[in-house]
Amino acid sequence: MNTVVAPEFTFTEEEKNSIKRELREIGTNPYKDYKPFRRVVREYSATLAGTRLSDFVAEVKERDQLEHPCVTMGNCPIDDDIPFLDFENAVEDKRARKTTYVSEAFLQVFAELAGQHAIGYMNVNDGDVFQDIHPLKRLSDSQSQKALNDIAFHKDLANHFVRPDWVNIVGLRASHENRIYTSFTRNKDVIDNLDDRTLEILSKPIFYTPFDDLSKDGGRVLLGEADYHPVIGGAGPNDVRVFENRTLGLNPEAQTALYKLFKTLHRHKQRFNISPGMFLGEANNESIHCKENHIVNDIEALQHRWLQKTVNVRDVNDHAEHLVSGTDYLING
Numbered sequence: 001m002n003t004v005v006a007p008e009f010t011f012t013e014e015e016k017n018s019i020k021r022e023l024r025e026i027g028t029n030p031y032k033d034y035k036p037f038r039r040v041v042r043e044y045s046a047t048l049a050g051t052r053l054s055d056f057v058a059e060v061k062e063r064d065q066l067e068h069p070c071v072t073m074g075n076c077p078i079d080d081d082i083p084f085l086d087f088e089n090a091v092e093d094k095r096a097r098k099t100t101y102v103s104e105a106f107l108q109v110f111a112e113l114a115g116q117h118a119i120g121y122m123n124v125n126d127g128d129v130f131q132d133i134h135p136l137k138r139l140s141d142s143q144s145q146k147a148l149n150d151i152a153f154h155k156d157l158a159n160h161f162v163r164p165d166w167v168n169i170v171g172l173r174a175s176h177e178n179r180i181y182t183s184f185t186r187n188k189d190v191i192d193n194l195d196d197r198t199l200e201i202l203s204k205p206i207f208y209t210p211f212d213d214l215s216k217d218g219g220r221v222l223l224g225e226a227d228y229h230p231v232i233g234g235a236g237p238n239d240v241r242v243f244e245n246r247t248l249g250l251n252p253e254a255q256t257a258l259y260k261l262f263k264t265l266h267r268h269k270q271r272f273n274i275s276p277g278m279f280l281g282e283a284n285n286e287s288i289h290c291k292e293n294h295i296v297n298d299i300e301a302l303q304h305r306w307l308q309k310t311v312n313v314r315d316v317n318d319h320a321e322h323l324v325s326g327t328d329y330l331i332n333g
Helices: 013-024 034-046 052-061 090-097 102-114 187-192 196-202 252-267 299-303 316-322
Strands: 070-074 117-121 131-133 151-154 166-173 178-186 270-272 279-283 287-296 306-313
Touching: 013 034, 013 052, 013 102, 034 102, 052 102, 070 270, 090 131, 102 117, 102 166, 102 279, 102 306, 117 316, 151 252, 178 187, 178 252, 178 299, 187 252, 187 287, 196 252, 279 287, 287 299, 306 316
Parallel strands: none
Antiparallel strands: 070 279, 117 306, 131 306, 151 287, 166 279, 166 306, 178 270, 178 287
């Protein structure tokens, strides 16, 4: 398959600029005062009832996520001034130099309209809700959102005790000289295209995946060792829990089943080119994704590619035991 997916909803210039004007006026810094920021955005989101955006997101909410795990939008509102960030200290540089928060507010608007609850993790950017898919020198060779090169197929925080239900991404900067894809495969396409014996093996707790690089990098909370787990069926009959090139089968038969799984993932993947103003929302438990550096003609520009994302859950009360005391969004881990 390997098709390149076009946006299914595109903002008109008038719609984009109208929303941008409103979001640009939000002066609250989400990296210092997230809850007041969320409150202002939530109030604004309520005024969008009856708009094309609100109607589109309402339709998205009614979809069968196993059949349609991804939503795509184009010409979305983002900031006019997108600073170039320090390759060695991108997160700190962003906090210091990004003075408008249109992209952050837009991600929050979508979450509000879609009935999603954005969360942060103590071990990821000190708990920031708005995270950056932006290369970082010391993690450039990692398998994390700070990587410079390809990131193999995975789910976000697949073996964390709080796995997000959705991952939403908006593009801020990308070079026309490069073609970098965020590619995804539906869980359904994996399960429907593997033989019964392979599915049986993949359903056994005979696989091991280490915790993701970013959660372990300078994390405030020690996570210990990850448990052995099944690849298929752990959190539900259609769950696929795997990290390509990191998940290991504990015996030769399990490893062979993994090889078949990875071939299936690549055979059925769809690609999305997240250019500035493009949005991809993905159901994290109904699909699996990767990053592919398809064409790289400008290596320096690759260091400045910048996407922004939130990870979101359906109901934060389901994770109350893991929340930092006094918060309704910050995961202690």
